[in-house]
Amino acid sequence: MNTKCIGKRTVRFQTPPRILSTGTIVGDVEGEGPLGSYFDIILKDDMWGEKSYEKCECKMFEQSVRTALEKIGMDTEKLDIVLGGDLLNQLITANFAARQLGRPFLGLYGACSTMAEGLLVGSMLIDGGFANYVSATASSHFSTAERQFRMPLELGGQTPPTSQRTVTGAGTVIICDGQNAADKNNSLSIFENIVVVGGTIGKVIDYGITDANNMGGVMAPAAADTLLTYLEESGETIEDFDYIITGDLGSFGAKMFKELCHDSGVELGDKHIDCGNIMFLPQQNTKCGGSGCGCAATVFGGYLLKRMEAGDFKRVLFMATGALMSPVSSMQGESIPAIAHAVVVERR
C-alpha cells in the first residue's frame, strides 16, 4: 500500500495542493438568492448576449476560468491542465470552452459530482508531480438542462414536490502545487492558506430509485457511502470537521443523507450544509432547492471558501454527488445510480 493511499478509496496528499483562486458566475435567479453577493458575476438574463442557452453556458464556463485567473494576475498560459465537465450531451460546454482556453484539457463526467471529481483528480495530478497549476470547473444552466433532460421550456411543465431547480452557474477553482506555494513570488492567491489535504474516490451506488424528479433521494446513498468510507479509512470522526458539505441533495435528499448516516452510527447534527439547500430563498419556490453541476461549483467556490478565508470554519469535507442517468436509460426502465467524490479542505 502506497503511503498516499490511506485506504482502498481514500488518499492523503504528501504536499497538500493549495487553492489559489476561484471564479463564479451565476444566473439572475441565483443572484437574487441569499448568496448573491458572494458570486463574481451575476447575469442579467440567461443568454449573456449569446444566440443560444448552450452558447451562454459555454461562455460562463470559459469566463469563470478567466475570472479566477484574473484575480491573481495569472496568465492562461500558466495553467498546466484544465479539468472540467458539465451536464450537456457530449460535454459540449466544457469541450468548447477548452477550445477557447487553449490549454491541455481532461474532460470529466461525474454529473453533478464533477466539481469534486475535478478537485480530487486535479489535486492528485499536482501532488503526483504532473502539474503545477490546474483549474477545475463545472457548469450547468437551467434552460439547457431543462430542454435536454426534461421538456421544452415552452411547455411550462409542472414539477413534483421532490424536484429541484438546475442552477445556472459556472464555478472554477485554481489549485497549485503546495511546494510552489511556499515561494511567495509564485503564489499570488486570494486565500491565505487553504489546501486540499486528501479525498475519497466515489463508487457507483444504486438504491433502485427510478424517479428522475427525486435526485436527492437517488444521490443521498452515494453521499453516505463516500462519507462513511472516508471516516472509516481515515480513522477520523465528524468531530474532525466544522462542516460536511454536500453538493445538491436538496432538502429531501439532505434529510435522507442524515438518516442514512444516523443508521450507520454517524450523527451529523448541525454539521451538514447542502449547497442546493442554501442557494435559493424559500419564496423563490424551487421545491427541494438547487441542483446541477454549477450548484456545488459556485457555492463552494463563491461562498464556502470565502467563509473559510474569513475564519468562520477551518476544516470541511466537500462532497459533490451526481445522478448517473440519461433520458434513454430512464426510458429503458433503468434505475438511477449515483456517485459522490469527496475532498477534504483545510484552512491552515
Next chain:
Amino acid sequence: MNTKCIGKRTVRFQTPPRILSTGTIVGDVEGEGPLGSYFDIILKDDMWGEKSYEKCECKMFEQSVRTALEKIGMDTEKLDIVLGGDLLNQLITANFAARQLGRPFLGLYGACSTMAEGLLVGSMLIDGGFANYVSATASSHFSTAERQFRMPLELGGQTPPTSQRTVTGAGTVIICDGQNAADKNNSLSIFENIVVVGGTIGKVIDYGITDANNMGGVMAPAAADTLLTYLEESGETIEDFDYIITGDLGSFGAKMFKELCHDSGVELGDKHIDCGNIMFLPQQNTKCGGSGCGCAATVFGGYLLKRMEAGDFKRVLFMATGALMSPVSSMQGESIPAIAHAVVVERR
C-alpha cells in the same frame, strides 16, 4: 518544473506503470474483419441477449473489464480505480458498468480519445502514488451511436464517402504500479514487460470543419498537434518509434494527418498505423474505416499489444483522437473541435 513534466504538456513516469492484461469484445461485423482472431469475445449479434443496444454496450464494457481480470486471476476487489467512458449521452455505458463492477470510478469523456485519456490519467495516478491497480476502458456500439448521433437505423440512411462505421467494441487495459510489478507474486501478467513510459495531454483543436460525416478531417489536426508537441517536448524523433498509432482517423483522416506532419517537417513514412484503417476489410464497405471509442480500445488492447508481446515492435506512441461535438452543437452551427491524448508504450 517538476521532473515528471518534461514539457508543458508532456509527462515522463518515474516508475513506468506496467500493462498487465487486456480484455476485448467486438461485434459480429468487427469479428469478420482482418483482426477477428485477436479479440477475446466476438458477439453473434448486436444485442448479446439484452433488451436494448444500450444495455448490450453496457454489458460489453463490464465484461471487457472482467475478461481482462480473469486472464490474470485478479479479483475485481483488487482494482483501485476503474477509469473509462463511452459516447452515449451522460456516459450511461460506463456509469452503469461501474455500478456492476462496484469499484471506485472516475468517469472520463474524451469522445473517441477516451482510451488514451484513461491510460494517461490512470498511469499518472499510479505513478503519482494514488493507486496500485487501475483499469482503463472505452466502448462504442454501432447501433447505439447511429441512433443517438445520426438517424434511426430503420431509416437505412446513406453515408457519404468520408464517413466511417462506428465500431461495436469494448476494450480494457489493466495497469499496475511498476514497483509492484517487480514483485513476481504480485504481478501475474499476460505480457512479459510492457510499460507506459509517458505521454502528452491533448489540447482542443478546431480547424473549422462542420461536416459531421468527416470525423477524420476533424481529428487529424488534433493528432498532428499532439504528436508534434510530444516530439518537441521530449526531444525525440519519429526514429525513436516503431509505429505512431492513431485511434480512428480512417483513410481520409490518416492521409490528412500525414500531410499535416509533413508540412511541419515530420515524415511518418510507413510508421503510421490507424486503428480505424485496419479494423475492416475493403469488401466490408465501411467507407473510410472504423471509428468510435471502441475502435482504438479493441485494436490497441486486442491486436497491437499482442504484436508487441510477440516482438514485432518495441516502442509505439498510441494516440487516440476524439471529435468533440453533439447533435445540438452541430445544429447550432458550431464547428467540430477535436482532441488527441497520447501515451508512449514500450516493450522492455
